[in-house]
Amino acid sequence: MVKDLGISLCGLHFANPVVPASGTFGFGLELADAFDLNLLGGISLKGTTREARYGNPTPRIAEACGGMLNAVGLQNPGIDALVEDKVPALRKIYRGVVIANISGFSVGEYAACCARADACEGIDVLEVNVSCPNVHNGGMAFGTDPQAAAAVTRAVREVSRKPVFVKLSPNVSDIVSIARACEDAGADGLTLVNTFLGMRIDIRARRPVLANGTGGYSGRAIFPVALRMVHQVAHACRIPVMGCGGVATAADVIEMMMAGASVVQVGSENVRNPYACPEIIAALPELMDKLGIDKLSDIIATV
Amino acid sequence: MEKRQLVISENVQVARDPLGRPTFRIVLSVPQGSSDSVGQEFREKSERSQTAPAARSLRMRAGQFVDIAIPGFFLRRPISVCDCSDDRLMLYYKVVGDGTQLLSTLPAGTQLDVLTGLGNGFRPDACREAALLAGGGLGVAPLYLLARELLALGREVTVVLGFNSAGEVVLEEAFRALGVRTLIATMDGSAGVKGFVTDAIAQAAPAYDYFYTCGPMPMMKALCAALPAPGQASLEERMGCGAGFCYGCSIRTRSGVARVCKDGPVFDKEDILW
Numbered sequence: 001m002v003k004d005l006g007i008s009l010c011g012l013h014f015a016n017p018v019v020p021a022s023g024t025f026g027f028g029l030e031l032a033d034a035f036d037l038n039l040l041g042g043i044s045l046k047g048t049t050r051e052a053r054y055g056n057p058t059p060r061i062a063e064a065c066g067g068m069l070n071a072v073g074l075q076n077p078g079i080d081a082l083v084e085d086k087v088p089a090l091r092k093i094y095r096g097v098v099i100a101n102i103s104g105f106s107v108g109e110y111a112a113c114c115a116r117a118d119a120c121e122g123i124d125v126l127e128v129n130v131s132c133p134n135v136h137n138g139g140m141a142f143g144t145d146p147q148a149a150a151a152v153t154r155a156v157r158e159v160s161r162k163p164v165f166v167k168l169s170p171n172v173s174d175i176v177s178i179a180r181a182c183e184d185a186g187a188d189g190l191t192l193v194n195t196f197l198g199m200r201i202d203i204r205a206r207r208p209v210l211a212n213g214t215g216g217y218s219g220r221a222i223f224p225v226a227l228r229m230v231h232q233v234a235h236a237c238r239i240p241v242m243g244c245g246g247v248a249t250a251a252d253v254i255e256m257m258m259a260g261a262s263v264v265q266v267g268s269e270n271v272r273n274p275y276a277c278p279e280i281i282a283a284l285p286e287l288m289d290k291l292g293i294d295k296l297s298d299i300i301a302t303v
Numbered sequence: 304m305e306k307r308q309l310v311i312s313e314n315v316q317v318a319r320d321p322l323g324r325p326t327f328r329i330v331l332s333v334p335q336g337s338s339d340s341v342g343q344e345f346r347e348k349s350e351r352s353q354t355a356p357a358a359r360s361l362r363m364r365a366g367q368f369v370d371i372a373i374p375g376f377f378l379r380r381p382i383s384v385c386d387c388s389d390d391r392l393m394l395y396y397k398v399v400g401d402g403t404q405l406l407s408t409l410p411a412g413t414q415l416d417v418l419t420g421l422g423n424g425f426r427p428d429a430c431r432e433a434a435l436l437a438g439g440g441l442g443v444a445p446l447y448l449l450a451r452e453l454l455a456l457g458r459e460v461t462v463v464l465g466f467n468s469a470g471e472v473v474l475e476e477a478f479r480a481l482g483v484r485t486l487i488a489t490m491d492g493s494a495g496v497k498g499f500v501t502d503a504i505a506q507a508a509p510a511y512d513y514f515y516t517c518g519p520m521p522m523m524k525a526l527c528a529a530l531p532a533p534g535q536a537s538l539e540e541r542m543g544c545g546a547g548f549c550y551g552c553s554i555r556t557r558s559g560v561a562r563v564c565k566d567g568p569v570f571d572k573e574d575i576l577w
């Protein structure tokens with residue numbers, strides 16, 4: 001039985017719904033020798049800002065039950081390097097959907113970066129990260145207030161022709177109100193969720209494990225919370241959702257899709273297993289067969 | 304990098320430090336008659352190759368490391384390779400926290416998921432004639448494979464092993480069996496010279512044109528400052544992926560930002576900003 005894994009979204013074709021999440025797969029190129037990237041439905045590239053950034057001091061990574069904390073702090077080479085070097089190099093080897101993940105510290109910076117990314121031929125989707133918990137006066141500050149999120153969305157929408165997905169933070173009391181604000185401001189879709197703000201303390205040294213003090217919690221443990229948010233938002237909004245948070249298996253992908261995700265992003269699981277995405281994709285047809293699913297797109301938001 | 308399923312053939316305590324923390328030696332082997340490499344499976348699939356993947360060599364370069372998935376923990380644990388052959392890896396690890404504690408309880412026969420071939424490794428050819436190898440604690444482990452590589456290139460090797468006390472010493476006999484000049488330094492003087500590796504070096508005054516070091520950061524910093532010759536040091540940093548794509552382990556160096564797991568862990572002395 002031939003299974004149909006393809007997904008159509010905003011005029012784009014994903015060969016399958018599995019996409020490595022931003023920040024957990026570099027610019028794709030770092031893994032080009034590990035496996036054939038063309039197995040992937042899409043790739044969300046590492047978060048990029050206008051200026052190059054070193055990010056936070058180390059330690060930036062901590063172990064946590066069922067997951068990990070990171071406080072990388074948006075280390076990146078800047079938007080010029082993204083559109084001039086990274087994307088053209090990736091395009092030489094990768095034919096699938098390329099998603100640029102953009103961060104900023106002001107509405108103007110978001111718009112300027114998105115305009116550059118929009119003009120870059122190799123990029124298919126703009127993913128606007130208003131949810132990074134690891135930078136100060138930026139990132140998450142825009143994603144925890146409906147008006148600020150709408151302002152960024154509107155500004156980005158005005159400067160781009162490509163589909164704009166806004167990436168939402170789970171660190172809010174009402175994710176639906178933020179999602180609706182972004183939809184009303186012209187977003188073509190939403191990615192959710194980013195990491196949960198967390199912390200670990202080294203009890204022998206009596207100080208935080210992360211040099212930044214706090215970090216974003218992600219990985220298997222957050223799956224049920226992320227799933228609930230995807231379900232809420234997908235049922236409250238008309239625009240498509242890319243589901244993200246704790247996805248580690250083919251069964252998780254199917255569960256996320258039933259909850260409302262059209263595309264499913266895999267984040268921290270790549271960090272512990274660089275082959276997570278191709279393994280999940282390889283396992284999908286057999287699981288679909290067991291569940292009596294012929295066409296994966298049939299199950300989106302069916303629960 | 305490759306992801307491999309390896310079997311523990313030996314996992315034994317070989318030493319203990321003054322704080323009571325044990326050191327274990329673990330030997331990992333390719334399971335009999337299996338093709339265990341995932342990286343190869345996906346590469347071959349995409350190349351539409353029909354042939355079954357042959358068992359691949361486990362050989363790594365000195366200074367490279369493996370990243371071991373430990374059951375019950377999210378992140379892998381990076382450990383340097385001490386010695387290797389086509390089908391076996393030997394590592395030394397100290398029990399310092401929950402992950403290494405659990406690893407120390409796993410019996411022979413247990414299968415482990417391991418990323419192999421990580422990191423850049425030392426460059427033995429940077430040494431022209433005689434090399435000085437200085438290790439502190441389990442930093443001595445990667446120097447064993449390095450000593451073998453240097454000997455194969457016909458270089459002369461002196462190794463200085465630094466520990467807190469005699470009960471913590473590992474690999475001394477193994478280095479001597481290679482025929483390299485082997486010096487020991489312990490902080491409490493219970494074996495070899497009393498003091499730091501730098502004290503042992505000052506006393507023995509070996510001739511060398513290049514040095515290699517791995518151990519605690521303060522030791523390597525002192526060594527790099529004290530030794531006039533050029534050299535390389537293997538750095539340590541908290542890691543996420545261990546394979547260069549999460550940017551969790553970035554440090555600043557004189558030649559820019561570098562990932563310890565991919566651009567390192569070995570850096571030139573001149574490049575390191577302590």
Ligand SMILES: Cc1cc2nc3c(=O)[nH]c(=O)nc-3n(C[C@H](O)[C@H](O)[C@H](O)COP(=O)(O)OP(=O)(O)OC[C@H]3O[C@@H](n4cnc5c(N)ncnc54)[C@H](O)[C@@H]3O)c2cc1C
Pocket residue numbers: 062063368378379380381382383384394395396397398399400401402403404441444538539540541542568
């Ligand atoms: C390139 C490299 C090579 C190494 N080689 C060896 C070796 O040959 N033998 C050996 O005994 N140890 C080695 N280490 C250190 C070893 O990785 C840590 O001791 C081990 O990860 C501790 O795990 P834990 O769960 O017991 O400790 P915990 O403190 O409970 O670990 C919590 C988290 O912190 C990380 N962590 C803790 N200490 C270190 C450390 N010193 N360096 C990096 N990450 C750390 C762990 O990986 C884990 O993610 C190496 C580290 C690196 C980076």
Ligand SMILES: Cc1cc2nc3c(=O)[nH]c(=O)nc-3n(C[C@H](O)[C@H](O)[C@H](O)COP(=O)(O)O)c2cc1C
Pocket residue numbers: 021022023024046047048070072074101129132167193194195217218219220222244245246247265266267268269271543549551
């Ligand atoms: C190391 C690391 C770096 C990340 N960097 C970014 C980033 O630059 N931009 C972004 O939108 N999300 C970033 N994220 C968040 C992930 O894309 C994802 O939303 C989150 O980790 C939840 O999914 P997961 O549980 O599958 O990891 C990062 C996550 C990790 C672990």
Ligand code: FES
Pocket residue numbers: 541542543544545546547548549550551552553562563564565
């Ligand atoms: S640990 Fe991921 S880049 Fe080094």
